[in-house]
Amino acid sequence: MNNNNHSANGPLTPAEVAFLCEAQSITIIPRQRLDGLDLIGGYIPPFHPPQRTAIPLWLALLLKRQRRCNIVPPPWLSAPNIERILKIETENQNFFCPDLPYRWLETAELLLEACPDDLGGDDGELRVLLRGLREVRQGKVREGLGKLEATYLQMNNLGLLEITEVRGFAKGVVDGLRKIGASIEVELVLGWMMMMMIFR
């Protein structure tokens, strides 16, 4: 396996974060019958189309690829809702909207890739909104990192994939500043300078 996708040490890679994302449960509308299935991760009840049922996402993606089911997108993943959250995010510079699930970004990407036809009409609009949302939040993360102190940093309501994206850098700054052992003032200026250099 590719070294960038999989590793024995250090925090999770984006590919591994996507793997974890596939373990969450999602609602599907089966298109054919299936007997109950005893898996290690729990029992999958029999399918009776068109009765909805909740199954792990990895299984839903597999069935979807074989056209054996349709995926019901989670309620938060709709253009009007993402538009609403984007508005809140843009208007409030100091916090991350708590209305998004922990794995929103990776879930949205997986579903847009696997089943654009199930996302109700215009998935182009949804893509644009999601990209906007991601950029607004990334901007805030950078701002927060700029104020990074050597001691600790709070990152509530940030998604796992978003954390993965900044993890290496944030860890480097916190570790680096501690090793330098500089005073808070110097740390702040230094952190800020590093941010400017990286995100210029």
Place this chain on the structure above:
Amino acid sequence: MDIDDLLQELDDNQVPSGTRDIADLTQSWIAERSAPEILPFQTALLERLMERIRQQIELVETQTGNLDPKTNFCLILIQTELERVKFLVRSYLRARIHKIDKHSIYILTTPSIRGRLSPPELSYLKSHLGLLNSHFLASFLRGFPEHWGISMVEEPDLDGAVFCKVVKDIEDNIARIPGTDAEFKLTKGDVYVVRYSAVREFILRGEVELI
């Protein structure tokens, strides 16, 4: 629903044990990958899961000759899940082996940490270290003075920064950062980037999770 939601539901005891085991192993894997030191081995959890893996493999082996397309399709699903679980187990063990290799002498000489290894891990550590030792001794260490004065034992950097999430309501919820007068409050749901040493106790008690 999310793994985190699943974990929260554990109190209700409604989650089947298999689902809970997979969620627990997932969390152990993430924690092992994030923590600078090796964490206690999940003996009972791994035993249960290895038994389930063995059962599923047996099922696949006995059913493979079956020509019924329906059974065949079920087997594909079972095998796909098997691969996912095996990946988790392998990654968990590999993350531990990596630390065992890196901090071998430190782990061997610190009883409280050595107790966190499973018997196979401990015997691996000993034989691997034995091989390395005799090799190093034979190739160059003999030529060195006996007392060098510098400790060459590599230890985990417990002050390394980690990302963590507070998952329980904690009574004594003030975390202090060693060596400084900085302290902060741990409220359920909070996510922090902080030195591992500041939250280590909370992590070992399961009140804070590494992410």
